[in-house]
Amino acid sequence: MMALQDNEIRLLLVNELYSPGERPQMTFKVVSLNNPPPFVALSYVWGDLADTLPLGVGEHIITATRNLHHALESLTVSKKYQALWIDALCINQDDFEERASQVAMMGDIYSRAEYVLAFLSPQSDPFNMGLDFMEKTAQNPEMHFDPSLSPHLTVDAPRLAAFGLTASDPILQRSIIDFFGTPWFTRVWTVQEFLLARKVIFRCGKRTIDAEVVKKCCRSWIDHSKTCCWSGDQPRHGNTHGFIDTTWDNSSNLTLYTATLRMKPLMDMSSRGRLHSIDFLAAISLFRIRQCSDPRDRIYGFAGLYLSGIDIKRELQVDYQVSTALLFRNLAATLIEKSQTLDVLSHVLHESRIDKRVPGLPSWVPDWNATMNGRQHLLYTDRADRIRRCHASGDLGPGWAFSASGNVLIRGLQIGKVKAIAPGYPSSSxxxxxxxxxxxxxxxxxxxxxxxxxxxxxxxxxxxxxxxxxxxxxxxxxxxxxxxxxxxxxxxxxxxxxxxxxxxxxxxxxxxxxxxxxxxxxMHRCFILTDNGELGFGPETTVEGDAIVILPGGKVPYVLRQVEVACQGTITYRLLGDAYINGAMAGEKARSGMSGFEDMFLA
Incomplete structure (x- = not known):
């Protein structure tokens, strides 16, 4: 391949003049990103890196994944896309210097494309009914999805001899769920490709749908599910959302409700002015349940978004020589030092329902590779956003002393111990x-x-x-x-x-x-009574005798568990998580107990 100069990219040109059944002729063209011709950037999931096929581009034979082959076959048949930018093809993957340079430019590439084409599947049929329903919902956002209310939305599927289908019909639900169940909605790297684009078009086989239509549809569902179309069911019935939260026979185990949740973070981040006002911590938490083959990409995959808070590329640098555990620890320490808050501690999740996967992390460091379901994720992100408005430690800054071992020397004010507990909000099981x-x-x-x-x-x-x-x-x-x-x-x-x-x-x-x-x-907490008679909620792993502590820089109290006492008398604790305690959320306890702060270690 011809070498690239500064701010240059390769485009894949597809020859329009070919007959049905022929393999399209493709060539590369090097252009300046300062003034590029109109081109479409492809957003897709690479798929199994071991399942590859050869692909001819001009005089070059390039290895591409089977998933990319499917995408190219689908796109070239339509003859709509003459100039494409595809990361796996347009970047010389064998040239490490070029790859690093081009990856750093990807934010500009996706933002300067005429639009981004999000390729979901080479098939249309499984999605046609759902796409029809989404388009109709976007056109009629005032109509109900609950068929017991009038007027409500319906859609026809003549090929299946099905007419007047409503959102309660399993066949329609499956079609919608399958759309959001495609791997594209589960991957980390597709986030920045969506958010940086001027415009996004989703493609399923021969069908396309504008991302703005999908967003309008999901907004309507969310608004209706909070009011008129809310079923009123209780958690003991399995859910509180009725038929839209019923699991049908689909491989992703999604429901109409949880499928919609996959779109919500993209909607929140892409709303007007939101992208550049949200900070890095909030962004990575919004997409915490997305997947990537390398857990370090849960951090590096957001480096191109120009978020507020910290410049991740400058503060931590993209370095795949650093272990995952050390990267997560360095990120937590950097967030504390730069923000002068302990907001990151509210992203530590030790609940039994969370599957932690990175060993060797101190208790105060979030495991960004931990897994949770969509309901847990929505709950946790909403809670983390709300508690930023609290001021438990007043104007005190953190002042943490970090060590190479991962333990930190901190100061804390113990405001009570847990005297008794009761189960939290009922399970939705x-x-x-x-x-x-x-x-x-x-x-x-x-x-x-x-x-x-x-x-x-x-x-x-x-x-x-x-x-x-x-x-x-x-x-x-x-x-x-x-x-x-x-x-x-x-x-x-x-x-x-x-x-x-x-x-x-x-x-x-x-x-x-x-x-x-x-x-x-x-939810996923326990009700707490302290030895001082205060009420509140804490992590579900809380037991009697655990300490309730205010830490400088923390906007909420935290539940700590003693693990050892050093010879100098300084106690070492393990962080269980954040808490709500009556009378401690606005700095009252911190102001009245200034002389009670003492040294402690957090392991």
């Missing part, structure tokens, strides 16, 4: 027998509230108010149309009801909104 009433009863007993549920008007003593504050995690109630006590009462009636599906339509939005608040506070 269909095998769970712990319902809403049992949950509330156990929480109230722990809080010392033994009387019946306070649904009557006027019953609001200080203990009840403290209990309600604990349930909402102290988060501000943003809905100005309904008072917090009324929202709490509506939610409590639904949560403890034996017939939750009968919830009036007028109450659905406020109840679902409050339930979202409850999820963020208490």
């Amino acid at each position: 269909k095998n769970s027998t712990f319902g809403g009433k049992e949950t509330i009863d156990s929480w109230r007993r722990l809080a010392g509230l033994f009387e019946t549920l306070p649904l009557e008007e006027g019953i609001q003593d200080s203990q009840d108010i403290a209990f309600q504050n604990a349930l909402s995690g102290g988060f501000t109630w943003a809905n100005e149309s309904v008072d917090y006590p009324d929202a709490y009462k509506s939610w409590l009636e639904w949560f403890t009801s034996t017939n939750p599906g009968s919830l009036p339509v007028a109450c659905k939005e406020i109840t679902q909104e409050f339930d979202d608040l409850m999820h963020q506070t208490s």
